[in-house]
Amino acid sequence: MVKLNYKVKHIRKNKYSRPGFKLLRLQAVTEHWTANYGATAENHFVYFDETIIQIGRYAGAHIFVDRFQALELIPLDEGTFGANDGGTAGLKLATLRATDSRYPTIDGEGNANLLCIHVEMCVEEDGTIHPDTLARTALVNQYLQKKFPQLKDTENRFVRHFDVTGKNCPAPMVSNPSLWKELLRMTDAKVVVPPSKPAAIEPKEESTPTHKTNWVRSKVNDLRYYSKPSWNDKHVAGRLPKGYGFPQAVRKVRVEDAWQYEVKNSKGETYYVTTSSKYVTVEHTPATSTAQKPDKPKPAPKPKGPKAIGRIKIVKVKSAAYVQDRPDRKVSGVLGQVKRGSYLEVAGSVEGKNSESGYWEVIYNRKRGYVTGEFGKYEPH
Ligand SMILES: [Zn+2]
Known part of the structure; x- marks a missing residue:
């Protein structure tokens, strides 16, 4: 039987992940997946307490849930940057638009982060959400409903990140809405039992396997790779010519709104490079031991030329x-x-x-x- 196992371990106050502002009011719980394969709640404590300050990224969530525990990183009366990430489609959910002079938004549209507790579901190595994680998330939801009675209306007070900004999060519950319904149903259940089937197979696009023998190879010239999980110019470690790559993809990590492969070169040094299939290919058969060129680059297709003005x-x-x-x-x-x-x-x-x-x-x-x-x-x- 899955137990709540709720622990409080707050990250330090800092402008990137725990800015310390108070919620205007608590209106809803926004649920996410971390998209960070194999990383536990404890791993995310380290990320949001340290790493994020080093790399200077704005993000955060209150509670991280994995197979073993639920970890509260941010006090529940404070806000953080969970769902106004400049997402793909602006703010979709009109009821979650709050404005406040202390936290102006760029477009004046309002900010869901003034009204939300954010809950993140951790992801297994293979990109699934473990049934125990799912069950524990339902228990966290129940815990929040007990603490904050305004959240009792499960259907209307629990939303996906996708519902708020259109971001593909939690991806398995965007591609498969019945899994989301399942979580809501479990939240309303008297006894929470983990689903017997493996929960949440991720959508195809993001299911590129990252076995240890996988080459990641650049499809373009001058593809940047980084010394840290970052898109920042100052972390650019070098550039890959077309056809060159890294012999080992270790895992995928989410970096802001996109993804990077953590890769190792032939000397075992770790770098980070985009996962976008537009720029890299992943090969399952290892090639020879060092980066090498493909036989013959295909000629670039002739574009229908854009017109100069x-x-x-x-x-x-x-x-x-x-x-x-x-x-x-x-x-x-x-x-x-x-x-x-x-x-x-x-x-x-x-x-x-x-x-x-x-x-x-x-x-x-x-x-x-x-x-x-x-x-x-x-x-x-
Ligand atoms: Zn999210």
Whole structure:
């Protein structure tokens, strides 16, 4: 029988994961999965108490549930950054929009984090949510309902992260809504029994196995890899030419809104690289012992050329600006670099993500690319 086994172990106050602001009121519980394969509640304590401060990322949740325990990391009357992560579709759930002068939001849409306790379900090595974790989450829900009577209306007071912002979280309960219903049903049950079937097979896209012999190989030139689980420029450890890679994928880790493989090179050193199938392939048969080139790179498909409306001069950068393959600094691959003072044809501009100055849509080697707005000075044709 699964027991609640609820422990309180608060992380230190810090601006990234425990900013210390009080909830305006407690209106709902938002449920997540960690998407961090094989990491326990205790592992997440370390992550949110230490790692997150080192890497400077804003995120957090109150309670982490795994097969063995439920761990409260943040006092339940405080808020944290759990569901206003600049998610994929803005704030969906109108009832969870709160505004407060102390915590203004960029778009004025309101912030669910002022109203929510966040609960994270830990994930097994194979990407499933263990039946005991699921059962324990139901017990946590019941515990919260006892403590905060306004949460008794399970159907309306417990929501998925997906319901709040549209983010694919908890992914197994987005791809399989009946599993979500199952959790709500268990929350309302008098006796919580773990489901007998393995819970929550993750969706296909994210099920790339990461066995120890898996090569991770770059599909593009200049693919960044990192010394830490981070997208930050300062943690870039190097760049992979097309066809090169790492002989060992250890596991997948979630880094902000995207994923990275933790990989090892042939010397056993650990690095991090995107999991996006756009940029890397994972091969199940190990190749020879060091990074090597594929036989013959396929010629790039001829793009239907975007039309130039003018050009930009590369300015403000120290030596060269990166041309990205998409308008999001944090998750893009690098198509190449363009020296300061040189020119690029421009097809338009887009807002993109993670750049206050937006991005120029440029034509680079006859391909569409993106350059951070402030690094280009526009000249119409
Ligand atoms: Zn989430």
